[in-house]
Amino acid sequence: MYESYPVSEQPREPQRVQPPQSVRQAVRLMYAGAVLEVLSAILALVTRGSLKSAILTRHPGYTPAQLHTAEAAGIVPLLVGAVITIGLWLWMARANGTGRRWARPVSAVLFGISTVSLIISLFLVHATGTLIVGVVIWLVGLGAIILIFRKDSGSFYQERSGGRPS
Numbered sequence: 118m119y120e121s122y123p124v125s126e127q128p129r130e131p132q133r134v135q136p137p138q139s140v141r142q143a144v145r146l147m148y149a150g151a152v153l154e155v156l157s158a159i160l161a162l163v164t165r166g167s168l169k170s171a172i173l174t175r176h177p178g179y180t181p182a183q184l185h186t187a188e189a190a191g192i193v194p195l196l197v198g199a200v201i202t203i204g205l206w207l208w209m210a211r212a213n214g215t216g217r218r219w220a221r222p223v224s225a226v227l228f229g230i231s232t233v234s235l236i237i238s239l240f241l242v243h244a245t246g247t248l249i250v251g252v253v254i255w256l257v258g259l260g261a262i263i264l265i266f267r268k269d270s271g272s273f274y275q276e277r278s279g280g281r282p283s
Contacts, residue, residue, distance in 0.1 A: 134277055139269055139270045140270050140273055141214075142264050143260075146257050146258075146261040147210035150258060155203060158200075161195050161199070168188055168192065209227065215277070218274055220265075220274075221265050221266065231258050232255065
């Protein structure tokens with residue numbers, strides 16, 4: 118039988134690289150984005166009356182059934198989208214906070230989708246409050262993107278990935 122050699126030191130765990138301030142701020146913004154999405158969904162439900170008014174202003178001849186259908190077509194996708202978006206905000210906050218290399222480009226793509234969505238929503242019937250919250254959420258996303266693509270942030274992602282370029 119073989120005997121194991123005595124070990125003089127305890128095995129060391131790899132030292133965890135702490136994210137720079139820019140990444141920590143970006144992660145906070147991402148969590149704020151998730152909270153704002155929750156508030157946006159609540160606002161959409163509370164302002165259903167505004168949506169009805171906006172629909173009737175644009176389409177004064179709608180019957181009650183048509184109005185109800187148009188209202189549902191405006192609210193349901195918004196709520197489903199809010200739930201998905203909340204999950205994406207939380208996922209990206211966690212991934213960026215731990216320095217996952219893929220998280221920055223995925224965050225950028227999601228921000229691009231958010232930008233297109235905001236532009237499209239400018240042409241749809243909506244309540245003014247919902248549009249304002251949408252712009253605020255977009256600005257939060259812009260801030261997070263700027264922060265995670267700063268030079269000091271890039272160093273963090275590179276160190277977390279074993280020194281390979283990110």
